[in-house]
Amino acid sequence: MEEPMLTATQHLRIDRYLGELDGALGALPETERADVVAGVREHIQAALADRGEVTDADVDEVLRALGDPLTIAAEATGDDGVSGGPAVAAPGSGPRQLPLTSRDRTPGLVVALLGAAPVVLTLFAMLGGFFLLPVALIGGWTLLWLSPLWGVGEKLAGTFLLPSFGLVLFSFTFLVTGGGSEVCVSDSPSDGPESAPVCTSNNDAILTPLAAWIILGVLAIAAVVTAVVLVRHGRRRSAELAQSFSTGA
Known part of the structure; x- marks a missing residue:
């Protein structure tokens, strides 16, 4: 067969x-x-x-x-x-109990690990957030892909779009100010009065502040939409699985 x-x-x-x-x-x-x-x-x-x-x-x-x-x-x-x-x-x-990957609280847990954790840990980057972020992401991705509550397309969106805002926010300072410097030169004769220094800036930032904020806004919207879709679809399918288990379907 x-x-x-x-x-x-x-x-x-x-x-x-x-x-x-x-x-x-x-x-x-x-x-x-x-x-x-x-x-x-x-x-x-x-x-x-x-x-x-x-x-x-x-x-x-x-x-x-x-x-x-x-x-x-x-x-x-x-x-x-x-x-x-x-x-x-x-x-x-x-x-009879649904496995962890299929339970009603699984969508919320995935969103917390992949969506909220990067944002929260950004605020505590100097207090261990940098080291906890990979743990949260790996745990969220593992739970997301092991769960039967979502299709492949939804899992791909959750993998890349859900944590995107937090990850970019985590590196926001580098994107805006990376490489920027200011050089000040004082041009005054040795026997004369000292003149005010002349400063020039050398801004090699990867992104301007405006461009960075636009990117952050787009990624924030994408992350929120992805979170809503994962939670709504995941909880609905979890309820369907729970119903089929209780009725013997």
Whole structure:
């Protein structure tokens, strides 16, 4: 059987479903548990193989048709959830809990690490902000790309646009004043009265203040728009995942 072509998000959705099933089958021996999970995986692949180009809706439909992983586990173990059979986790506990990368607060955390942290750490650059900034960015980028809440385009926007304003602000002083200098020369005879020095400036700044402010304004708007999109889309998709988990979809 030819395996269907799936996106990374679709693979994660199926793996989460199978991971929840595997957790619910914890009372079974490892070989039996692996057989049940493998059988369900083959069923999913067979159902998706007939659909041509697989969409996210197709994956959700197939998983919804399979039903709650807890129900499958109960059937496989012969437990009705009431008698003294293998314990099945109640909704909201154990494997039923959404992973960190899919939770409702994940979008806010990503925006805080990639959008707010560079701005805040700029204010504390002399108090360790310079060393904390890479930590915040790496943590935000990791969470962003591991999360199934956004598509590739949204992740690229979050990677480059979300921290852009803070990163440019971090180097704002260099961009405006880098290389600027002032030279003062006093031209007075040795036996005469001292004259006022004549000063000339040599401004080699990369950007003029006006150009720097324009760039900062554009990047600030781009960062805010990106943050709003990531939060709105991320929270909506997190709610959809939570609903599908609670209903067994």
